[in-house]
Amino acid sequence: MAQWGDGESYSDGVYGDNTYDSGAINSLSPYALDPSYLPKEPEYIFPIESRRRSLGDRILPVTGHCYLSGIAVGGAWGLYEGLSTLPVGESNRLKLNTVINCCTRRGPFLANNLAVLGLIYSTTNHILCRVTEQEDSMINSVAAGTLTGALYKSTAGLRPVLIASSLGACFVGSIAVGHYIYSNRHRFLRYNTA
Known part of the structure:
Protein backbone atom coordinates (compact mmCIF):
# COMPACT_ATOMS: atom_id res chain seq x y z
CA MET A 1 0.00 0.00 0.00
CA PRO A 39 -3.46 38.68 -9.28
CA LYS A 40 -0.40 40.88 -9.70
CA GLU A 41 -2.35 44.18 -9.59
CA PRO A 42 -5.66 45.24 -8.05
CA GLU A 43 -8.64 44.10 -10.08
CA TYR A 44 -11.43 46.61 -10.75
CA ILE A 45 -14.76 46.19 -12.44
CA PHE A 46 -14.61 49.62 -14.05
CA PRO A 47 -11.35 51.32 -15.07
CA ILE A 48 -12.27 54.57 -13.31
CA GLU A 49 -12.22 52.80 -9.92
CA SER A 50 -8.49 52.35 -10.14
CA ARG A 51 -7.83 56.00 -9.42
CA ARG A 52 -10.79 57.19 -7.35
CA ARG A 53 -11.84 56.40 -3.82
CA SER A 54 -15.48 56.43 -2.84
CA LEU A 55 -17.03 58.62 -0.17
CA GLY A 56 -17.24 55.66 2.20
CA ASP A 57 -13.54 54.92 1.70
CA ARG A 58 -12.82 58.46 2.86
CA ILE A 59 -15.36 58.87 5.67
CA LEU A 60 -14.96 55.64 7.65
CA PRO A 61 -11.23 55.75 8.49
CA VAL A 62 -11.12 59.47 9.26
CA THR A 63 -14.25 59.46 11.40
CA GLY A 64 -13.16 56.31 13.23
CA HIS A 65 -9.68 57.65 13.98
CA CYS A 66 -11.14 60.95 15.17
CA TYR A 67 -13.64 59.20 17.44
CA LEU A 68 -11.05 56.87 18.97
CA SER A 69 -8.60 59.73 19.48
CA GLY A 70 -11.33 61.78 21.12
CA ILE A 71 -12.39 58.99 23.46
CA ALA A 72 -8.76 58.39 24.50
CA VAL A 73 -7.88 62.05 25.04
CA GLY A 74 -11.26 62.81 26.62
CA GLY A 75 -10.94 59.81 28.93
CA ALA A 76 -7.47 60.96 30.01
CA TRP A 77 -8.80 64.48 30.53
CA GLY A 78 -11.68 63.11 32.63
CA LEU A 79 -9.29 60.92 34.61
CA TYR A 80 -7.09 63.91 35.40
CA GLU A 81 -10.12 66.00 36.33
CA GLY A 82 -11.58 63.22 38.46
CA LEU A 83 -8.33 62.58 40.33
CA SER A 84 -7.79 66.28 40.97
CA THR A 85 -11.29 66.77 42.43
CA LEU A 86 -11.47 63.72 44.70
CA PRO A 87 -13.62 64.30 47.79
CA VAL A 88 -11.47 64.22 50.92
CA GLY A 89 -12.54 61.89 53.71
CA GLU A 90 -15.14 60.01 51.65
CA SER A 91 -15.36 56.30 50.95
CA ASN A 92 -13.47 54.63 48.12
CA ARG A 93 -16.71 53.91 46.26
CA LEU A 94 -17.55 57.61 46.16
CA LYS A 95 -14.04 58.47 44.96
CA LEU A 96 -14.26 55.84 42.23
CA ASN A 97 -17.70 57.12 41.24
CA THR A 98 -16.31 60.66 40.95
CA VAL A 99 -13.50 59.53 38.64
CA ILE A 100 -15.85 57.44 36.47
CA ASN A 101 -18.35 60.32 36.18
CA CYS A 102 -15.62 62.69 35.04
CA CYS A 103 -14.30 60.18 32.49
CA THR A 104 -17.74 59.50 31.06
CA ARG A 105 -18.49 63.22 30.88
CA ARG A 106 -15.35 64.26 29.00
CA GLY A 107 -14.62 61.19 26.85
CA PRO A 108 -17.82 60.95 24.80
CA PHE A 109 -18.08 64.76 24.56
CA LEU A 110 -14.69 65.10 22.92
CA ALA A 111 -15.09 61.90 20.86
CA ASN A 112 -18.40 63.01 19.35
CA ASN A 113 -17.12 66.49 18.52
CA LEU A 114 -13.98 65.12 16.85
CA ALA A 115 -16.02 62.53 14.94
CA VAL A 116 -18.27 65.30 13.58
CA LEU A 117 -15.18 67.26 12.55
CA GLY A 118 -13.81 64.17 10.80
CA LEU A 119 -17.13 63.61 9.04
CA ILE A 120 -17.30 67.20 7.78
CA TYR A 121 -13.64 67.12 6.71
CA SER A 122 -14.02 63.82 4.82
CA THR A 123 -17.12 65.01 3.01
CA THR A 124 -15.66 68.38 2.00
CA ASN A 125 -12.39 66.76 0.94
CA HIS A 126 -14.31 64.24 -1.18
CA ILE A 127 -16.36 67.00 -2.81
CA LEU A 128 -13.24 69.07 -3.51
CA CYS A 129 -11.48 66.05 -5.02
CA ARG A 130 -14.43 65.46 -7.35
CA VAL A 131 -14.68 69.13 -8.36
CA THR A 132 -10.96 69.63 -9.00
CA GLU A 133 -10.43 66.06 -10.29
CA GLN A 134 -7.25 65.76 -8.22
CA GLU A 135 -7.02 62.77 -5.93
CA ASP A 136 -5.38 63.42 -2.51
CA SER A 137 -4.04 66.88 -3.29
CA MET A 138 -2.42 68.92 -0.51
CA ILE A 139 -4.35 72.00 -1.62
CA ASN A 140 -7.64 70.12 -1.41
CA SER A 141 -6.78 68.91 2.09
CA VAL A 142 -5.97 72.39 3.38
CA ALA A 143 -9.08 73.83 1.72
CA ALA A 144 -11.18 71.05 3.26
CA GLY A 145 -9.68 71.82 6.70
CA THR A 146 -10.52 75.49 6.24
CA LEU A 147 -14.10 74.73 5.20
CA THR A 148 -14.46 72.24 8.07
CA GLY A 149 -13.55 74.86 10.64
CA ALA A 150 -15.83 77.40 9.00
CA LEU A 151 -18.79 75.01 8.84
CA TYR A 152 -18.26 73.74 12.38
CA LYS A 153 -18.43 77.22 13.91
CA SER A 154 -20.79 78.74 11.33
CA THR A 155 -23.54 79.46 13.88
CA ALA A 156 -21.27 81.27 16.35
CA GLY A 157 -20.55 84.44 14.38
CA LEU A 158 -17.85 85.79 12.08
CA ARG A 159 -14.92 85.91 14.50
CA PRO A 160 -15.23 82.25 15.67
CA VAL A 161 -15.64 81.19 12.03
CA LEU A 162 -12.39 82.91 11.07
CA ILE A 163 -10.54 81.47 14.06
CA ALA A 164 -11.86 77.94 13.50
CA SER A 165 -11.15 78.02 9.76
CA SER A 166 -7.57 79.23 10.32
CA LEU A 167 -7.04 76.55 12.99
CA GLY A 168 -8.43 73.92 10.62
CA ALA A 169 -6.16 75.10 7.80
CA CYS A 170 -3.08 75.12 10.07
CA PHE A 171 -3.86 71.70 11.56
CA VAL A 172 -4.53 69.97 8.24
CA GLY A 173 -1.65 71.83 6.59
CA SER A 174 0.78 70.63 9.24
CA ILE A 175 -0.48 67.06 8.80
CA ALA A 176 -0.14 67.35 5.01
CA VAL A 177 3.41 68.70 5.27
CA GLY A 178 4.32 65.99 7.78
CA HIS A 179 2.89 63.33 5.48
CA TYR A 180 4.83 64.77 2.54
CA ILE A 181 8.08 64.77 4.50
CA TYR A 182 7.47 61.24 5.79
CA SER A 183 6.58 59.83 2.37
CA ASN A 184 9.65 61.48 0.80
CA ARG A 185 12.03 60.83 3.69
CA HIS A 186 14.50 58.96 1.50
CA ARG A 187 15.16 62.24 -0.40
CA PHE A 188 15.66 64.23 2.77
CA LEU A 189 17.90 61.59 4.37
CA ARG A 190 20.04 61.25 1.26
CA TYR A 191 20.83 64.98 1.18
CA ASN A 192 21.33 65.41 4.92
CA THR A 193 23.72 62.48 5.49
CA ALA A 194 26.51 63.82 3.26
Whole structure:
Protein backbone atom coordinates (compact mmCIF):
# COMPACT_ATOMS: atom_id res chain seq x y z
CA MET A 1 0.00 0.00 0.00
CA ALA A 2 1.40 3.41 -0.99
CA GLN A 3 1.77 6.43 1.25
CA TRP A 4 0.20 9.83 0.63
CA GLY A 5 2.34 12.29 -1.32
CA ASP A 6 4.54 9.91 -3.28
CA GLY A 7 2.52 10.25 -6.50
CA GLU A 8 1.02 6.76 -6.43
CA SER A 9 -2.63 5.82 -6.14
CA TYR A 10 -4.23 4.92 -2.84
CA SER A 11 -7.16 2.55 -2.35
CA ASP A 12 -8.99 2.91 0.91
CA GLY A 13 -10.85 -0.40 0.91
CA VAL A 14 -13.51 0.96 3.29
CA TYR A 15 -15.59 2.81 0.71
CA GLY A 16 -15.11 0.32 -2.05
CA ASP A 17 -12.90 0.68 -5.02
CA ASN A 18 -12.14 4.43 -4.75
CA THR A 19 -8.67 5.32 -5.87
CA TYR A 20 -7.14 8.73 -5.30
CA ASP A 21 -4.13 10.18 -7.03
CA SER A 22 -2.08 11.76 -4.25
CA GLY A 23 -0.12 13.92 -6.69
CA ALA A 24 -3.35 15.61 -7.81
CA ILE A 25 -4.47 16.09 -4.22
CA ASN A 26 -1.16 17.71 -3.24
CA SER A 27 -1.35 20.12 -6.17
CA LEU A 28 -4.75 21.37 -4.91
CA SER A 29 -3.79 21.61 -1.28
CA PRO A 30 -4.66 24.97 0.33
CA TYR A 31 -1.38 24.84 2.23
CA ALA A 32 0.70 24.69 -0.94
CA LEU A 33 -0.77 27.70 -2.77
CA ASP A 34 0.80 28.54 -6.09
CA PRO A 35 1.41 32.32 -6.20
CA SER A 36 0.83 32.44 -9.95
CA TYR A 37 -2.91 32.13 -9.25
CA LEU A 38 -2.96 35.43 -7.35
CA PRO A 39 -3.46 38.68 -9.28
CA LYS A 40 -0.40 40.88 -9.70
CA GLU A 41 -2.35 44.18 -9.59
CA PRO A 42 -5.66 45.24 -8.05
CA GLU A 43 -8.64 44.10 -10.08
CA TYR A 44 -11.43 46.61 -10.75
CA ILE A 45 -14.76 46.19 -12.44
CA PHE A 46 -14.61 49.62 -14.05
CA PRO A 47 -11.35 51.32 -15.07
CA ILE A 48 -12.27 54.57 -13.31
CA GLU A 49 -12.22 52.80 -9.92
CA SER A 50 -8.49 52.35 -10.14
CA ARG A 51 -7.83 56.00 -9.42
CA ARG A 52 -10.79 57.19 -7.35
CA ARG A 53 -11.84 56.40 -3.82
CA SER A 54 -15.48 56.43 -2.84
CA LEU A 55 -17.03 58.62 -0.17
CA GLY A 56 -17.24 55.66 2.20
CA ASP A 57 -13.54 54.92 1.70
CA ARG A 58 -12.82 58.46 2.86
CA ILE A 59 -15.36 58.87 5.67
CA LEU A 60 -14.96 55.64 7.65
CA PRO A 61 -11.23 55.75 8.49
CA VAL A 62 -11.12 59.47 9.26
CA THR A 63 -14.25 59.46 11.40
CA GLY A 64 -13.16 56.31 13.23
CA HIS A 65 -9.68 57.65 13.98
CA CYS A 66 -11.14 60.95 15.17
CA TYR A 67 -13.64 59.20 17.44
CA LEU A 68 -11.05 56.87 18.97
CA SER A 69 -8.60 59.73 19.48
CA GLY A 70 -11.33 61.78 21.12
CA ILE A 71 -12.39 58.99 23.46
CA ALA A 72 -8.76 58.39 24.50
CA VAL A 73 -7.88 62.05 25.04
CA GLY A 74 -11.26 62.81 26.62
CA GLY A 75 -10.94 59.81 28.93
CA ALA A 76 -7.47 60.96 30.01
CA TRP A 77 -8.80 64.48 30.53
CA GLY A 78 -11.68 63.11 32.63
CA LEU A 79 -9.29 60.92 34.61
CA TYR A 80 -7.09 63.91 35.40
CA GLU A 81 -10.12 66.00 36.33
CA GLY A 82 -11.58 63.22 38.46
CA LEU A 83 -8.33 62.58 40.33
CA SER A 84 -7.79 66.28 40.97
CA THR A 85 -11.29 66.77 42.43
CA LEU A 86 -11.47 63.72 44.70
CA PRO A 87 -13.62 64.30 47.79
CA VAL A 88 -11.47 64.22 50.92
CA GLY A 89 -12.54 61.89 53.71
CA GLU A 90 -15.14 60.01 51.65
CA SER A 91 -15.36 56.30 50.95
CA ASN A 92 -13.47 54.63 48.12
CA ARG A 93 -16.71 53.91 46.26
CA LEU A 94 -17.55 57.61 46.16
CA LYS A 95 -14.04 58.47 44.96
CA LEU A 96 -14.26 55.84 42.23
CA ASN A 97 -17.70 57.12 41.24
CA THR A 98 -16.31 60.66 40.95
CA VAL A 99 -13.50 59.53 38.64
CA ILE A 100 -15.85 57.44 36.47
CA ASN A 101 -18.35 60.32 36.18
CA CYS A 102 -15.62 62.69 35.04
CA CYS A 103 -14.30 60.18 32.49
CA THR A 104 -17.74 59.50 31.06
CA ARG A 105 -18.49 63.22 30.88
CA ARG A 106 -15.35 64.26 29.00
CA GLY A 107 -14.62 61.19 26.85
CA PRO A 108 -17.82 60.95 24.80
CA PHE A 109 -18.08 64.76 24.56
CA LEU A 110 -14.69 65.10 22.92
CA ALA A 111 -15.09 61.90 20.86
CA ASN A 112 -18.40 63.01 19.35
CA ASN A 113 -17.12 66.49 18.52
CA LEU A 114 -13.98 65.12 16.85
CA ALA A 115 -16.02 62.53 14.94
CA VAL A 116 -18.27 65.30 13.58
CA LEU A 117 -15.18 67.26 12.55
CA GLY A 118 -13.81 64.17 10.80
CA LEU A 119 -17.13 63.61 9.04
CA ILE A 120 -17.30 67.20 7.78
CA TYR A 121 -13.64 67.12 6.71
CA SER A 122 -14.02 63.82 4.82
CA THR A 123 -17.12 65.01 3.01
CA THR A 124 -15.66 68.38 2.00
CA ASN A 125 -12.39 66.76 0.94
CA HIS A 126 -14.31 64.24 -1.18
CA ILE A 127 -16.36 67.00 -2.81
CA LEU A 128 -13.24 69.07 -3.51
CA CYS A 129 -11.48 66.05 -5.02
CA ARG A 130 -14.43 65.46 -7.35
CA VAL A 131 -14.68 69.13 -8.36
CA THR A 132 -10.96 69.63 -9.00
CA GLU A 133 -10.43 66.06 -10.29
CA GLN A 134 -7.25 65.76 -8.22
CA GLU A 135 -7.02 62.77 -5.93
CA ASP A 136 -5.38 63.42 -2.51
CA SER A 137 -4.04 66.88 -3.29
CA MET A 138 -2.42 68.92 -0.51
CA ILE A 139 -4.35 72.00 -1.62
CA ASN A 140 -7.64 70.12 -1.41
CA SER A 141 -6.78 68.91 2.09
CA VAL A 142 -5.97 72.39 3.38
CA ALA A 143 -9.08 73.83 1.72
CA ALA A 144 -11.18 71.05 3.26
CA GLY A 145 -9.68 71.82 6.70
CA THR A 146 -10.52 75.49 6.24
CA LEU A 147 -14.10 74.73 5.20
CA THR A 148 -14.46 72.24 8.07
CA GLY A 149 -13.55 74.86 10.64
CA ALA A 150 -15.83 77.40 9.00
CA LEU A 151 -18.79 75.01 8.84
CA TYR A 152 -18.26 73.74 12.38
CA LYS A 153 -18.43 77.22 13.91
CA SER A 154 -20.79 78.74 11.33
CA THR A 155 -23.54 79.46 13.88
CA ALA A 156 -21.27 81.27 16.35
CA GLY A 157 -20.55 84.44 14.38
CA LEU A 158 -17.85 85.79 12.08
CA ARG A 159 -14.92 85.91 14.50
CA PRO A 160 -15.23 82.25 15.67
CA VAL A 161 -15.64 81.19 12.03
CA LEU A 162 -12.39 82.91 11.07
CA ILE A 163 -10.54 81.47 14.06
CA ALA A 164 -11.86 77.94 13.50
CA SER A 165 -11.15 78.02 9.76
CA SER A 166 -7.57 79.23 10.32
CA LEU A 167 -7.04 76.55 12.99
CA GLY A 168 -8.43 73.92 10.62
CA ALA A 169 -6.16 75.10 7.80
CA CYS A 170 -3.08 75.12 10.07
CA PHE A 171 -3.86 71.70 11.56
CA VAL A 172 -4.53 69.97 8.24
CA GLY A 173 -1.65 71.83 6.59
CA SER A 174 0.78 70.63 9.24
CA ILE A 175 -0.48 67.06 8.80
CA ALA A 176 -0.14 67.35 5.01
CA VAL A 177 3.41 68.70 5.27
CA GLY A 178 4.32 65.99 7.78
CA HIS A 179 2.89 63.33 5.48
CA TYR A 180 4.83 64.77 2.54
CA ILE A 181 8.08 64.77 4.50
CA TYR A 182 7.47 61.24 5.79
CA SER A 183 6.58 59.83 2.37
CA ASN A 184 9.65 61.48 0.80
CA ARG A 185 12.03 60.83 3.69
CA HIS A 186 14.50 58.96 1.50
CA ARG A 187 15.16 62.24 -0.40
CA PHE A 188 15.66 64.23 2.77
CA LEU A 189 17.90 61.59 4.37
CA ARG A 190 20.04 61.25 1.26
CA TYR A 191 20.83 64.98 1.18
CA ASN A 192 21.33 65.41 4.92
CA THR A 193 23.72 62.48 5.49
CA ALA A 194 26.51 63.82 3.26
